[in-house]
Structure formats: structure tokens, C-alpha cells
Amino acid sequence: MAGGAAPLSTARGGYRLSTLNDDLLQEIITCLPVMEAARTVVLAKRWRYLWNSAPLFLKDGDLPQSARDFVVPRVLSEHQGRFRQISLTDCRLASLDRELPGWPRLLADKQTQRLHLNNRLPRNQIDISPHIPADILRCVSLQDLLLGFWTFPVDLSHGVGIFLPNLRELTLLMVIISDEDLEHLITACTALKTLKLTSITPKRVHLRSRSLRCALVGLSRTEDFAVVDAPLLERLVLYLPGTAVRVKIGYATNLRVLGHLDTRVHRLQIRDIMIQSGLQPNTMASTSTVIPSVKILAVTVNFGVLWEVKMLASFLRCFPNIVTLHIESALHDSSVSASAIEPSGEHHAKFWQEVGPVECLRSHVLGKMVIHEFRGDQNEFEFLKFVATNAQGLQSLHVVLQERNTSSADKVNEAKGKLQDLRFQTGISGVLLVLPKEGILSTLQKATDLSFDDPFRF
Incomplete structure (x- = not known):
């Protein structure tokens, strides 16, 4: 090591660590990968006791694949301390059932706090995912539960009891569960703060939770998604739009962050009023069709399709108090007929000239706007002209041109020149940025991290 310092595994290093108290040493051991933590027993007899009694942090990703069938059951059965986190991203269910038949009950008895169980199944075998053991749903100590590629018991609401009073975060990935059982599961988690649902089977997802603060869905x-009753919900992030889906916002008086609403597939309903009917959006806003609590909104729109542009205006009218607006410019959808696309921008210009007032632009509240996936098309600039004319409080406009959409320096300079020609009421100038596209995992991680005030920012 640099400077001739002795490594921690030497007698001198071991002696220095051994001067620490047991509680601190246990915390150090807990932070180590399981194989490294187990090796600490060679340092001294005292370390053997510390390893066995320290809260267990087991991630199968730290183990060689060839050793997982043997090591995971053995560590679970022989460890004497509590289980802090068990993360099996490659859950070997057959070996667990064979080597440690009572492993689900053991997880509950050992007061597991974080549990991640992900079966690794071929995509064409998802419909035969194994059943989740009932004891997992009665692990009282759980605070964080991730289940991937499992099947929930039939008739969960009347069969298997659920008792997860301390669960704060629930993640379901590619699970088979009925509409009713999903609703019952969410409702039964009375302390739930964060919910993440990805590619689950229900066609209908209705959220009822008195504790939920953040949902990533x-x-x-899904064909029918509704926030029925979630008074503490602050953030709702929608992704993987798929086919047409009704998005209903019922009782969510604390909703502050919402996105991405997608004009291509989302049919927005606020309480009992449908904002879109077929291809003709209802453009009239009233007290029954607005959500005043939303401060940060993200919308995806194809500016080349006129009815989507109309839908964008309708969406914006529903959120009069937006402080930050994110618009993602979508690619042309091959399923949209050529007659619906107006690449010249002529019809779009007419629409934006004749459209009625959009309150969020005129109210002096909207201070920041970001256009993502900008391509420099004329129809995008027609929208920006409308913003420049109507936005009475806008303080910053960022136009993000993705690197992959940049064919030449001339295209960038042309877009920059058009942007500088815009005259905003507040005297600002739009800023053109050329940036790489952010990865999906990073985007989703920010979406559920409430320390990020704006999860859509670049």
C-alpha cells in the first residue's frame, strides 16, 4: 500500500481494528460483502463472534454463481444474528426449498428489514412463475420488499393473510397478481410510502392508500389506472405507456409532481370528467377539471400530429399552478396516418394562434420550462412561439437537443438561431443544450428519490 502502510488483514491492522467497540465493528462487518465479512473470522476469535452476531447483509451478487446453491442456504441457516438485508437477484428456489425448507419462516423469525427476491426466468416462462411463500407476506419486520417474477396466491383478499405493518417500500416486477389482490395488498400495507410497479399483469390498477407518498407505475x-384515494400522494411518475390507458386522478389533494402524461396513449380523467373523448379533446377547463396542487408536470407529445397538439393544450389547462413544465418531444408514431401529420407546421401555427388562454402560462406562476428530445422541427417552434407570446412569468427555457438527434453542426446552429429570434414577454432567451440521453435506470431512481425536488430535470 502507498507509504508502506500495513493492510487491515495484517496483525498490526487487525490490532488497530480490535481496539474499536463491538457495536462499531459490527457495523463495519455488516457493510462488507458476505464473503469478505466471513473471512474476518481469521483475524481473531473475537471476530468470529462478531460475524455470527452482526446483522446479516447478504447479496447473492457478491457470490460466484457456482457457489450460490450451497452458500446462500448455509449462511441463512447458520447465522445467529438478525437479518438486515437479504437480496437474492438470482433466487435459486429449488436449492432453498431443498437445503432449507423453512427459509420463508426463518426470514420472518430473523426480523428481516429489507428483502429482495428476484427469480431469474426466461421471458417466455413468466406465466409459470412460482408462488410467493405466504410467510413472506407476514414478515412483520419488513420495511422494504422487492418481488420479481412471482405469482401471488389466488384470492389473496380472502385467503392468505397479509401483515406488513412496517413496510415502507414495495416493488413488484413482472408479477402475476389479480386486480383485486393488488388493490388489497396495497391497502393492507398501512405504512407504505413508496410503491413501484413494473410490467405487472392487472389490467386495472386502482390506488387506495392513506400513507402513500410516491408511486412509480x-x-x-394496464388499461385503467386510477388514483382513487391517496391524500398524502406527492409524486406520481408514469412510464412504459404501452397501449391506450385511462389515467384517472381522483382524490389526491397533495399531488405535487406528475408525469409523464403521454398525449399518444393516455386518456386523462380528473374526478368524473374525461379530458379526452376519442380524438377530439375537451378543451374547456373548470373547477372540476383542474388539479391546483401540481407544481411540476411532464408531458410527452408528438408535435407532428395535430390532435396530439390539441391534447397538449387540454392537458396544460388542467394544471393552472405549474411552476416547472417538462415537455418531451416524441418521435412520429408509424401507426399514425399520414393525414394526421402536418410537417410544414402551417396548421399548427393556425391552431396556436386561435387556441384560447392556457392559465398556467398567463398566471405568472410558471417560471421554468424544459423541452426534451428537441429535434428542431417547425412544429416544435410553433409551440415555442405560443409560449413566448403568452408566458407572463417564465424565467428560464432550456431546449435540450439530444446528441443522437444532431446530424450536423449546421442543424444545431439553425435551431440556435431560430431560438434566439423568439421574443419572450419576460425578456429571457432560450438556452439550447446538446446532451446525451439519460439512462432509464438513472431516471427511474430519481423518480422515487424524494430528495430530488424535480425528478425530470436533466
């Missing part, structure tokens, strides 16, 4: 298979 992939809608790839």
Missing part, C-alpha cells in the same frame, strides 16, 4: 399492460 409502468403502464405497459
Whole structure:
């Protein structure tokens, strides 16, 4: 090591660590990968006791694949301390059932706090995912539960009891569960703060929770999504739009962050009023069709399709108090008929000239706007002209041109020149940025991290 310092595994290093108290040493051991933590027993007899009694942090990703069938059951059965986190991203269910038949009950008895169980199944075998053990749903100590590629018991609401009073975060990934059982599961988690749903089977997802603050929902298979009763919900992030889906916002008086509403597939309903009917959006706003609590809104729109542009105006009217607006410019959908696309921008210009007032622009509240996936098309600039004319409080406009959409320096300079020609009421100038596209995992991680005030920012 640099400077001739002795490594921690030497006698001198071991002696220095051994001067620490047991509680601190246990915390150090807990932070180590399981194989490294187990090796600490060679340092001294005292370490053997510390390893066995320290809260267990087991991630199968720290183990060689060839050793997982043997090591995971053995560590679970022989460890004497509580289980802080068990993360099996490659859950070997057959070996667990064979080597440690009572492993689900053991997880509950050992007061497991965080549990991640992900079966690794071929995509064409998802419909035969194994059943989740009932004891997992009665692990009282759980605070964080992730289940991937499992099947929930039939008739969960009347069969298997659920008792997860301390669960704060629930993640379901590619699980088979009925509409009714999903609703019952969410309602039964009375301390739930964060919910993540990805590619689950229910066609209908209705949220009822008195504690939920953040929901991240992939809608790839869902046809009917509704926030029925979630008074503490602050953030709702929708992704994987899939096919047409009704998005209903009922009772969510604390909702502050919402996105991405997608004009291509989302049919927005606020309480009992449908904002879109077929291809003709209802453009009239009233007290029954607005959500005043939303401060940050993200919308995806294809500016080349006129009815989507109309839908964008309707969406914006529903949120009069937006402080930050994110618009993602979508690619042309091959399923949209050529007659619906107006690449010249002529019809779009006419629409934006004749459209009625949009309150969020005129109210002096909207201070920041970001256009993502900008391509420099004329129809995008027609929208920006409308913003420049009507936005009475806008303080910053960022136009993000993705690197992959940049064919030449001339295209960038042309877009920059058009942007500078815009005259905003507040005297600002739009800023053109050329940036790489953010990865989906990073985007989703920010979406549920409430320390990020704006999860859509670049």
C-alpha cells in the first residue's frame, strides 16, 4: 500500500481494528460483502463472534454463481444474528426449498428489514412463475420488499393473510397478481410510502392508500389506472405507456409532481370528467377539471400530429399552478396516418394562434420550462412561439437537443438561431443544450428519490 502502510488483514491492522467497540465493528462487518465479512473470522476469535452476531447483509451478487446453491442456504441457516438485508437477484428456489425448507419462516423469525427476491426466468416462462411463500407476506419486520417474477396466491383478499405493518417500500416486477389482490395488498400495507410497479399483469390498477407518498407505475399492460384515494400522494411518475390507458386522478389533494402524461396513449380523467373523448379533446377547463396542487408536470407529445397538439393544450389547462413544465418531444408514431401529420407546421401555427388562454402560462406562476428530445422541427417552434407570446412569468427555457438527434453542426446552429429570434414577454432567451440521453435506470431512481425536488430535470 502507498507509504508502506500495513493492510487491515495484517496483525498490526487487525490490532488497530480490535481496539474499536463491538457495536462499531459490527457495523463495519455488516457493510462488507458476505464473503469478505466471513473471512474476518481469521483475524481473531473475537471476530468470529462478531460475524455470527452482526446483522446479516447478504447479496447473492457478491457470490460466484457456482457457489450460490450451497452458500446462500448455509449462511441463512447458520447465522445467529438478525437479518438486515437479504437480496437474492438470482433466487435459486429449488436449492432453498431443498437445503432449507423453512427459509420463508426463518426470514420472518430473523426480523428481516429489507428483502429482495428476484427469480431469474426466461421471458417466455413468466406465466409459470412460482408462488410467493405466504410467510413472506407476514414478515412483520419488513420495511422494504422487492418481488420479481412471482405469482401471488389466488384470492389473496380472502385467503392468505397479509401483515406488513412496517413496510415502507414495495416493488413488484413482472408479477402475476389479480386486480383485486393488488388493490388489497396495497391497502393492507398501512405504512407504505413508496410503491413501484413494473410490467405487472392487472389490467386495472386502482390506488387506495392513506400513507402513500410516491408511486412509480409502468403502464405497459394496464388499461385503467386510477388514483382513487391517496391524500398524502406527492409524486406520481408514469412510464412504459404501452397501449391506450385511462389515467384517472381522483382524490389526491397533495399531488405535487406528475408525469409523464403521454398525449399518444393516455386518456386523462380528473374526478368524473374525461379530458379526452376519442380524438377530439375537451378543451374547456373548470373547477372540476383542474388539479391546483401540481407544481411540476411532464408531458410527452408528438408535435407532428395535430390532435396530439390539441391534447397538449387540454392537458396544460388542467394544471393552472405549474411552476416547472417538462415537455418531451416524441418521435412520429408509424401507426399514425399520414393525414394526421402536418410537417410544414402551417396548421399548427393556425391552431396556436386561435387556441384560447392556457392559465398556467398567463398566471405568472410558471417560471421554468424544459423541452426534451428537441429535434428542431417547425412544429416544435410553433409551440415555442405560443409560449413566448403568452408566458407572463417564465424565467428560464432550456431546449435540450439530444446528441443522437444532431446530424450536423449546421442543424444545431439553425435551431440556435431560430431560438434566439423568439421574443419572450419576460425578456429571457432560450438556452439550447446538446446532451446525451439519460439512462432509464438513472431516471427511474430519481423518480422515487424524494430528495430530488424535480425528478425530470436533466
